[in-house]
Amino acid sequence: MQPVNVTLCSFGMSGWVFHAPFISANSNFKLYGVWERTKNLAQEKYPWIKTFRSLEEILTDTNGIGCR
Numbered sequence: 174m175q176p177v178n179v180t181l182c183s184f185g186m187s188g189w190v191f192h193a194p195f196i197s198a199n200s201n202f203k204l205y206g207v208w209e210r211t212k213n214l215a216q217e218k219y220p221w222i223k224t225f226r227s228l229e230e231i232l233t234d235t236n237g238i239g240c241r
Contacts, residue, residue, distance in 0.1 A: 178205035180223075180231050184215040193219065205236065 179196050181188050184207045197204045197219060206223035207215035208231055216224050225231045 174201075176201055176203040178203050178236060180206040180208065180225065180234075181215070182208045182228070182231070184209050184212075189214070189218070206231065206234070 179202050181192055181196075181204075184193070188207065193204055193207070193215065196202045204219055204222055206225055207219075208225045208228065209215055210226060213224055216222055223234075225234070
């Protein structure tokens, strides 16, 4: 079974401490992207992810699965 691509719709404290580490550690999921309007904190910690600057970018991306 292929891992499910997941995009986080923010990268505040919960994303940094809980959501992103859980997703990246679980082989059923792939941390695909994060919505950060101006910063690149997620990409500094997870260099393989895609950074999105708007909700529209996330929803139109054909590789992701939208916000979770």
